[in-house]
Amino acid sequence: xxxxxxxxxxxxxxxxxxxxxxxxxxxxxxxxxxxxxxxxxxxxxxxxxxxxxxxxxxxxxxxxxxxxxxxxxxxxxxxxxxxxxxxxxxxxxxxxxxxxxxxxxxxxxxxxxxxxxxxxxxxxxxxxxxxxxxxxxxxxxxxxxxxxxxx
Amino acid sequence: xxxxxxxxxxxxxxxxxxxxxxxxxxxxxxxxxxxxxxxxxxxxxxxxxxxxxxxxxxxxxxxxxxxxxxxxxxxxxxxxxxxxxxxxxxxxxxxxxxxxxxxxxxxxxxxxxxxxxxxxxxxxxxxxxxxxxxxxxxxxxxxxxxxxxxxxxxxxxxxxxxxxxxxxxxxxxxxxxxxxxxxxxxxxxxxxxxxxxxxxxxxxxxxxxxxxxxxxxxxxxxxxxxxxxxx
Numbered sequence: 314x315x316x317x318x319x320x321x322x323x324x325x326x327x328x329x330x331x332x333x334x335x336x337x338x339x340x341x342x343x344x345x346x347x348x349x350x351x352x353x354x355x356x357x358x359x360x361x362x363x364x365x366x367x368x369x370x371x372x373x374x375x376x377x378x379x380x381x382x383x384x385x386x387x388x389x390x391x392x393x394x395x396x397x398x399x400x401x402x403x404x405x406x407x408x409x410x411x412x413x414x415x416x417x418x419x420x421x422x423x424x425x426x427x428x429x430x431x432x433x434x435x436x437x438x439x440x441x442x443x444x445x446x447x448x449x450x451x452x453x454x455x456x457x458x459x460x461x462x463x464x
Numbered sequence: 465x466x467x468x469x470x471x472x473x474x475x476x477x478x479x480x481x482x483x484x485x486x487x488x489x490x491x492x493x494x495x496x497x498x499x500x501x502x503x504x505x506x507x508x509x510x511x512x513x514x515x516x517x518x519x520x521x522x523x524x525x526x527x528x529x530x531x532x533x534x535x536x537x538x539x540x541x542x543x544x545x546x547x548x549x550x551x552x553x554x555x556x557x558x559x560x561x562x563x564x565x566x567x568x569x570x571x572x573x574x575x576x577x578x579x580x581x582x583x584x585x586x587x588x589x590x591x592x593x594x595x596x597x598x599x600x601x602x603x604x605x606x607x608x609x610x611x612x613x614x615x616x617x618x619x620x621x622x623x624x625x626x627x628x629x630x631x632x633x634x635x636x637x638x639x640x641x642x643x644x645x646x647x648x649x650x651x652x653x654x655x656x657x658x659x660x661x662x663x664x665x666x667x668x669x670x671x672x673x674x675x676x677x678x679x680x681x682x683x684x685x686x687x688x689x690x691x692x693x694x695x
Contacts, residue, residue, distance in 0.1 A: 398571060399571065401570055401571050401574060402567075402568070402570050402571065402619060405570060405593050405619040405621065406619050408593060409593060409594065409595055409619055413595075420635050421593055421635065421636070422635035422636045422637075423591040423592070423593050423621070423636050424589075424591060424636070424638045425574045425577060425578060425589070425591060425623065425638070426578070427578045427582070451578075453571055453574040453575045453578050454574075455574060457593070458635075
């Protein structure tokens with residue numbers, strides 16, 4: 314089904330089995346084959362004015378959604394646009410577009426952060442008694458506050 | 465005909481939304497078109513624009529991150545400059561560094577800044593976003609000397625990291641060590657246990673969690689398991 318991840322995370326121990334590696338480190342792998350499953354990023358706050366940008370949804374739809382939050386009935390004074398990894402570019406693009414359309418009325422304040430992501434490595438061959446492994450890695454993220462200056 | 469021609473009026477206010485979105489997220493369609501019509505990108509030059517950080521000392525180190533830059537090279541250089549002791553080769557460690565990158569190098573630029581923040585510690589950060597003009601020269605591959613110059617606007621990022629305090633009121637300012645505090649600060653009590661990194665079972669079982677699906681650019685691959693071959 315659409316959500317195989319919940320099963321995955323249920324079958325995998327929550328503590329990484331001494332397999333966590335920081336970025337850049339080379340990890341010695343078993344010769345056996347694993348299936349790599351990437352878990353979703355950990356849960357982040359979601360307010361009405363938070364927009365998480367992704368690479369699946371149409372760019373224009375996401376831009377329109379942000380625009381709608383800023384004007385119209387909702388009329389938020391500020392929204393927060395988040396982008397992770399590849400979606401950083403799109404998040405910046407959307408923020409800059411909003412600013413351009415507002416003819417300078419909107420301001421941007423960007424913050425960056427690192428998000429820890431967890432991968433599960435599941436042995437393909439169940440007979441080999443290989444243990445499911447988890448690996449953590451980091452990815453960069455951006456959080457852009459798009460707002461009307463109060464002054 | 466060459467579809468890339470449509471991108472030409474990029475500077476026009478009305479067309480930007482559409483065309484930028486078309487060109488930016490995946491330059492591959494562009495490349496494919498280039499192949500199909502026998503054009504190849506031979507040159508890419510960024511147009512000069514004033515520094516996003518006015519009032520910065522002229523001697524500040526500017527790291528220009530490009531798509532093909534290796535993070536270890538960039539960081540090896542920048543870290544050495546930031547960390548060198550006053551006694552070391554007579555040169556004191558720098559107080560500030562700027563990382564800039566545009567287009568597909570934006571993510572890498574952020575990653576560099578994040579790595580430096582983690583390694584150096586106590587750094588004040590100022591992040592600025594803007595569009596940058598880029599000139600691309602495409603050359604015909606099918607003989608003839610047809611050449612196209614394309615003007616595009618791409619998003620660019622500039623990150624100033626400073627050992628000295630910066631103006632906290634400036635939009636895009638981030639105080640030192642906000643890696644994890646970013647959310648608590650903004651949300652107040654609203655944050656559901658931000659420190660619990662591995663409490664994934666809980667979050668998955670929450671009905672809301674599916675909405676977070678899309679933010680993972682990786683989630684595409686979650687759906688189809690990927691076989692990883694070990695070297």
